[in-house]
Amino acid sequence: MIEAFLLPYLMNMKRLIFAAFTLFLPFGVLAQDTASTAGYRDYTTAVLWQQHSGEFRALAFQAYNFARLSLVPKIAEASNGKKNCVVVDVDETVLDNSPFQGNEIRNHKIFNQQDWANWTSKGIADTIPGALGFLTFAASQQVETFYLSNREVSEMEGTLKNLQTLGFPYADKEHMLFKTTTSDKEPRRKALSEKYNILMLCGDNLSDFSNVFYREGKNTIEQVDAAQQKFGTQYIVLPNPMYGDWEKQFYKVDKQSDQDKANARIEGLKTY
Numbered sequence: 001m002i003e004a005f006l007l008p009y010l011m012n013m014k015r016l017i018f019a020a021f022t023l024f025l026p027f028g029v030l031a032q033d034t035a036s037t038a039g040y041r042d043y044t045t046a047v048l049w050q051q052h053s054g055e056f057r058a059l060a061f062q063a064y065n066f067a068r069l070s071l072v073p074k075i076a077e078a079s080n081g082k083k084n085c086v087v088v089d090v091d092e093t094v095l096d097n098s099p100f101q102g103n104e105i106r107n108h109k110i111f112n113q114q115d116w117a118n119w120t121s122k123g124i125a126d127t128i129p130g131a132l133g134f135l136t137f138a139a140s141q142q143v144e145t146f147y148l149s150n151r152e153v154s155e156m157e158g159t160l161k162n163l164q165t166l167g168f169p170y171a172d173k174e175h176m177l178f179k180t181t182t183s184d185k186e187p188r189r190k191a192l193s194e195k196y197n198i199l200m201l202c203g204d205n206l207s208d209f210s211n212v213f214y215r216e217g218k219n220t221i222e223q224v225d226a227a228q229q230k231f232g233t234q235y236i237v238l239p240n241p242m243y244g245d246w247e248k249q250f251y252k253v254d255k256q257s258d259q260d261k262a263n264a265r266i267e268g269l270k271t272y
């Protein structure tokens with residue numbers, strides 16, 4: 001039992017100890033935290049939205065529902081003797097990498113190549129909603145799927161395991177068009193179109209569709225406006241709030257510091 005008369009004294013002691021703790025002990029921790037978060041690209045909300053919002057799922061379903069509706073007449077139109085295919089990107093188009101992004105955030109990182117290779121080697125990504133249903137439907141119509149991705153060839157095994165586990169059609173080496181020399185997807189699209197009718201392209205990044213977006217120095221917004229009839233019919237766009245080529249416009253110089261990038265993002269904001 002603590003004697004009643006001792007209580008005020010003990011309370012004061014408690015406050016003193018707490019004050020000392022606040023002043024000295026956490027200082028290093030706070031300083032480290034501040035240093036590591038200076039210029040930090042915080043996309044926690046984006047990852048949470050992809051992982052937990054109904055809207056993300058609904059938009060993905062909407063995209064693939066449109067894909068299915070648009071595919072049927074395209075099959076009927078294609079009559080030049082070539083086989084038919086659809087081209088899909090992999091990351092954030094058929095596979096959901098948000099757990100990797102979550103992992104990076106928890107570890108105060110933005111993107112670490114070794115962490116990425118570790119993640120893809122596990123082959124445990126979930127599917128983007130609607131992707132499996134659409135590609136299974138396409139396969140039932142004798143439309144093949146090609147997976148056109150900028151994953152490295154070294155990531156092939158993990159990716160195949162992932163796609164096969166989820167039951168994706170054409171999950172074999174012949175249908176994986178991974179990055180070898182360039183991240184530019186145009187040469188791979190071109191080579192494929194010599195043998196196949198590419199009926200449709202699905203991606204979360206406009207570069208998954210054509211180089212007129214981002215890669216040819218044109219105004220991407222104007223190019224999107226010019227191509228507006230193709231979205232939902234020829235180009236199927238999946239939502240990706242986490243990353244994309246769209247962000248590069250803010251980073252004019254190579255090897256900018258994280259702080260410079262953070263400043264450039266603030267400058268890029270539209271205000272009133």
Ligand SMILES: [Mg+2]
Nearest residue numbers: 089091092204
């Ligand atoms: Mg992608």
